[in-house]
Amino acid sequence: MSLWLKNVIHGEDSVTIQIVDEYIVKIYRQNDTPIISTEDEVIEGNHSLRVLPSLFNGHTHASMTLFRSYGDDLPLMRWLQEKIWPLENGITEEFVEWGMRLAILEMIKTGTTGFNDMYWHYTACAKVVEEMGIHGVLSGVFVDLFDNNRAKEQQQLNEELYWMTKERFPKYVQFAIGPHAIYTVSENSLRWAAEFTETHQLPLHIHLAETEHEVIECKKQHQGKSPVEYLNSLHLVSPRLKAAHVIHVSDQDRAILSEKQATVIHNPTSNMKLAVGGPFNLPQMLSVGIQPILGTDGAGSNNSLDMFQEMKIAALLQKHAWGDPEVAPANTVWEMATKHAWKQFGYNAGEIAEGKLAEIILVNEKDVSMVPDHNYISNLVYSANGHIVDTTISSGRVLMKHRKVKGEEEIIQEFCKIAKKFVQRKHQNL
Template sequence: MEADIVLKNGLILTMDEGFNFHEKADLAIKDSKIIDISPQTKYKGKKTIEARGKLLMPGLINCHTHAAMAMMRGLADDMAFETWWHDFIFPIEKRLLDPDFIRVGAGLAAIEMIKSGTTTFNDMYFFEDVAAETCRQVGIRSYLGETVMSAETPDKKTPDEALKLIEEMKEKWRDDPIVHLTVAPHAPYSCDEAALKKSKQLSDRLDLPLHIHIAETAGEVEAFKATHGGSTPVEYLASTGFLSEKVIAVHCVHLSRHDIELLKKHDVKVAHCQESNMKLAVGSAPIVEIQNEGIVVGLGTDGAASNNNLDMFDEMDSAAKFHKATHADPTVMPAKTVVKMATRDGARLLGRSDLGSLAIGQTADVIIVGLNRPHLVPLYNIYSNLVYSAGGGDVDTAIINGKLIMENRKMLTVDEGEIIDRANHLAKKIEREVKHA
């Protein structure tokens, strides 16, 4: 019996409901699916990869980023959120974003993500039609949401134009296995009631996730309350009928007890971006309290301009440690929970029960992590090693939708060196523009 790819003799961390772990097993893939996990598979692979001493696990799911912002990595650091956003990032985006910027930035980000173990990412940015072509070529699974704002954006004059693009893209990529769409109103403070309402309607009509930043800074929440009769952003969204199980609420740093109850009541999912929150010093998201309510929380890097990388291993490490520190309690946010957030819970956040775990019938988004390295030895607890010791550079191989995308750290779909050269070239132009601004 023939499979497309057989991974031999690996340790297999399934991240399934029972957290099953195989000390030594084979995993067989045909078309886009896992067709066997067993000690000695009967399937012969057209391609066989020896994984002795290596770990097979579900590809990581980055629940929130702005991929093309990889081009703004290190451009504006160590400054207050308002300065960072109003004086640097948004003006640069308005002046410099064009299709070529997105091709280079999203290409760079996609390669960085694959090389650090991410196989799916949830994006909110501009020119998402260009990003779709780029991500398809690289071979990463993408959820793309053209940013909806009441004000003019770098590529769209009105919210209607952004929503129209999503509708057109949904039609264009209808049968594509790895390009997926979301509706992405930027935030309650940057979208008026009509923009939020139209976004919600499109999400309902096309059955797409609704991706939105909520309550990132204290100032944002205070200003919102002052102009909305004392309602918090979450209370306002609940009262307008916006909240539902499709909503992916990003950040959720400044929530009241009542806000958390509302998120639970409407089965809203939360994307937690710990490193971005720390770097911009926006506060401490009550993620432990949110999880205690049974709300699904995934992890995201946010854009590289506020992180400054897209490495989900870093994100796991930071999330695990930060909440221990702020709660003065080393038992909160255990490593096992954090790995679940980066895999199975991320898949739930996107409404994908076929991703985020390894089992027969699941979609084959699989990574291979090298374990025979000084910082990963000895191996007593795989979750601890993944969260506290491993880094994205330990990922050797990535398979997405049953296709081998990276093998032994070499990208098989695109020329990595060429994209890095183009990024360095574009960076010179960005630097000149920033200096002359």
């Protein structure tokens, strides 16, 4: 049985795309005559739906949808101490599951079918990813706070989770090690993470050089080494490194990241909203051969998981910061959210071509934000938002068709109840 995307716009042409299992197997041009069986599933594009690769969100804490609009407009430390940490204290699997369910629903509705996540209760996250069927690179929050016992516990737990993922969640979950940051994880654990990810060829997800304070403290504690130099001395910088933020870095740091082919993830909204210092230096990164990708960070500090908004904000931040409208053109930003991101996480996706994984969206070219069509990439980045996505397909499965996701009303209803309970719990118990 095949899935057909009939009469959809691809580049300047109208094509019909055949998907079998998880892959795009054939792209038929207008003069070709595909043979479509009556048993096949067909989505008719009517020459008004454009086929595009789905987006990949490079850095999230997806279950933090529970925190959306709870504690905005506060400085970082007050935000963490008064709003985030008290509620995360004692967070249960049930809360995390529902937070994740709503996050994935939002991603599907805004055209994202892959994401790189770090959060508590790994198994609950993995369960929901597998249930909803988009690709999650998942890591638990590895924090040992420089305590030996805690370090041993975390190392053991992560080893168990790695083997458990292979057995229980083989399809959509990619296991990663997620040491939270250099100021919450001991040197011993970081060395362990480097070794474990090398042995098993796993991604290593970390927050890196997010604030100036982190750099100053790191230099004090580690013989003048910057956070990047420190990680490099522990053998953590490699193509497996997925570093979020990477704002306060030197030329030397960028040279190391480039040479070792690490992934750098830019989170413009979160950086601006928490005003933790910036700006991320996209032009310098590109000039030394680093190809950064894009992420939203969690809904606690964004507050949206819509990658279309993130693309626009990324482009504008760069132009504004460097006083140069030629910086971060639409096409560059679009590829940061699609092609480069999928590739750097090891997926054969991010482009519409035969042999690629069917990670696909159809967007409505007749939408008010998409006309006129002088330049559809510009429209996608600067004018549209995630709501122009009409249909979302992941691994060849239709997850949203003509803006309807199966069970979405029930998910929203239940999530709202759970989110209320989540916040009220603070007043009762803490």
